[in-house]
Amino acid sequence: MLNLTGLALTPGAQRSWWLREALDQEDSQPRPPLTADAKADVVIVGGGFTGLWTAYFLTERDPDLGVVVLEQDICGGGPSGRNGGFASGWWDELHGLITLYGPHDAVKACRAISSSINALGEFCERHDIDAWYRRGGYMYAITAGAHEKLCEDMVKLAREVGAADELVELSAAEVKARCASPAFRGGAFMRDGASVQPARLIRGLRRILLQRGVVIHEGTRVTGLDGSNAVTPGGTVRASHAVLAINAWGVGWPQLNRRLVAWSSYIVLTAPAPERIKDIGWTGGELISDFRTSLRYFRTTRDGRIAFGGGGGRARRTVDAMFTSDMRAVEETADGFRLMFPSFADVPIEDAWGGPIDVSPTHLPTFGRLEPGNLYYAAGYTGNGVAPAHLAGQAIADLITGADTDTVRLPMVNARPRPFPPEPFRSWGAAVVRRAMIAKETAEERGREPGFLVSQLARTPRRMGYLLGPD
Numbered sequence: 047m048l049n050l051t052g053l054a055l056t057p058g059a060q061r062s063w064w065l066r067e068a069l070d071q072e073d074s075q076p077r078p079p080l081t082a083d084a085k086a087d088v089v090i091v092g093g094g095f096t097g098l099w100t101a102y103f104l105t106e107r108d109p110d111l112g113v114v115v116l117e118q119d120i121c122g123g124g125p126s127g128r129n130g131g132f133a134s135g136w137w138d139e140l141h142g143l144i145t146l147y148g149p150h151d152a153v154k155a156c157r158a159i160s161s162s163i164n165a166l167g168e169f170c171e172r173h174d175i176d177a178w179y180r181r182g183g184y185m186y187a188i189t190a191g192a193h194e195k196l197c198e199d200m201v202k203l204a205r206e207v208g209a210a211d212e213l214v215e216l217s218a219a220e221v222k223a224r225c226a227s228p229a230f231r232g233g234a235f236m237r238d239g240a241s242v243q244p245a246r247l248i249r250g251l252r253r254i255l256l257q258r259g260v261v262i263h264e265g266t267r268v269t270g271l272d273g274s275n276a277v278t279p280g281g282t283v284r285a286s287h288a289v290l291a292i293n294a295w296g297v298g299w300p301q302l303n304r305r306l307v308a309w310s311s312y313i314v315l316t317a318p319a320p321e322r323i324k325d326i327g328w329t330g331g332e333l334i335s336d337f338r339t340s341l342r343y344f345r346t347t348r349d350g351r352i353a354f355g356g357g358g359g360r361a362r363r364t365v366d367a368m369f370t371s372d373m374r375a376v377e378e379t380a381d382g383f384r385l386m387f388p389s390f391a392d393v394p395i396e397d398a399w400g401g402p403i404d405v406s407p408t409h410l411p412t413f414g415r416l417e418p419g420n421l422y423y424a425a426g427y428t429g430n431g432v433a434p435a436h437l438a439g440q441a442i443a444d445l446i447t448g449a450d451t452d453t454v455r456l457p458m459v460n461a462r463p464r465p466f467p468p469e470p471f472r473s474w475g476a477a478v479v480r481r482a483m484i485a486k487e488t489a490e491e492r493g494r495e496p497g498f499l500v501s502q503l504a505r506t507p508r509r510m511g512y513l514l515g516p517d
């Protein structure tokens with residue numbers, strides 16, 4: 047029986063715990079909505095990491111550029127202020143990266159993400175932003191026999207591209223020494239991994255942009271683009287360049303909808319229990335996840351809590367209330383937590399929240415220019431956007447300012463992956479396949495053979511040429 051002691055909430059009827067904690071430290075009001083026509087060099091739709099890093103790098107490149115950010119909520123109200131706070135490397139994505147871009151460019155992309163992880167820490171130091179940045183690395187934990195080969199292959203691939211130091215195999219004892227969960231059988235350690243309090247990071251970034259003179263309108267929903275002009279109910283921002291930094295909301299935009307499927311992910315947060323965390327030896331600040339496609343991911347916080355995400359969630363055609371108020375997904379997430387950490391059975395879960403993830407056909411994001419030429423975007427983070435959005439912001443700023451940098455030559459810049467099928471097949475298919483993947487992985491974890499139909503359905507995306515789900 048699920049124990050949600052102390053959990054008195056309606057998910058989504060409130061900000062994430064991260065964002066409430068961050069807003070409590072601030073002495074700042076929401077920026078007023080746009081109420082009249084305006085002009086800018088660059089208008090950015092979306093005030094998450096992608097939008098704000100783009101604004102940051104634009105002002106680094108040219109402090110005189112007029113930059114306007116339009117956000118329907120407040121900056122960080124979306125996934126950037128409600129994610130797990132994993133800033134993690136891409137060495138675990140080598141298989142997909144090599145398939146798409148070849149080994150040389152795959153390694154270049156991984157190294158670029160590594161630089162972004164470091165840069166997040168440097169940014170916080172430079173601007174005095176206490177975003178709880180901690181470089182504890184990332185541990186993968188095997189929780190089902192079916193994952194042993196996945197782990198072996200992942201480590202082998204890193205070795206083959208000359209990056210043996212980046213990803214190393216861990217024995218069951220080594221995994222338990224870092225975090226003693228009875229569910230863990232062995233695993234791997236990726237040194238590229240830092241945890242952040244994501245809402246403190248995004249709100250700190252917002253503060254720096256306001257100091258630099260970037261104009262931010264919150265509570266301002268963009269209803270469409272007319273070329274590179276952004277149309278809102280209160281007025282139009284006429285700009286030479288526009289950036290779509292709208293993450294999973296892209297499913298509702300013709301420019302992006304064939305590139306994305308929106309899936310939900312939920313996080314539960316325990317009460318502080320630092321002694322219990324010490325008892326299981328999890329004192330190194332490691333980010334941890336399992337190997338499921340319906341990934342479970344967890345980390346500790348500075349005040350001794352565990353934030354535990356994933357394991358449930360659904361796919362949908364539009365970003366609606368299901369992404370923030372799905373109590374069943376909260377319960378599935380809490381079930382996962384209880385399974386991994388039975389010794390925390392009496393530790394209350396104090397909070398829970400969810401958000402949309404923009405799943406791409408390749409499990410990897412792309413960023414760049416969209417036709418007709420002065421419209422830019424980044425999308426498809428597939429639940430890993432904290433570090434990549436920093437890189438995307440640089441790439442978009444470089445493209446807009448015409449800077450000839452290594453970043454604009456990265457393979458995911460202006461890449462065009464095979465699109466998803468059109469609606470209604472895309473969202474129906476995604477919903478069915480996601481449930482099948484979860485059923486398959488749950489059966490494997492419990493030592494049962496998944497049913498034939500479930501296994502076949504879970505494998506459908508790979509058979510259709512997408513880099514998603516089990517082989």
Ligand SMILES: Cc1cc2nc3c(=O)[nH]c(=O)nc-3n(C[C@H](O)[C@H](O)[C@H](O)COP(=O)(O)OP(=O)(O)OC[C@H]3O[C@@H](n4cnc5c(N)ncnc54)[C@H](O)[C@@H]3O)c2cc1C
Pocket residue numbers: 091092093094095096097116117118119120121122123124125126127128129130131132133134266267268269291292293294295311312313343355399400401402403424427428429430431432433435
């Ligand atoms: C529960 C959860 C856990 C996650 N955990 C991790 C993690 O641990 N590590 C990791 O790397 N990634 C994680 N992610 C993914 C990560 O949060 C995203 O990839 C990242 O925040 C993307 O940043 P973004 O700026 O592109 O999107 P967002 O933060 O979603 O920002 C987009 C913004 O656009 C705004 N917007 C949308 N439409 C409009 C419009 N028409 N007009 C105006 N504004 C609009 C939205 O309100 C939103 O604020 C997680 C996501 C979720 C939901």
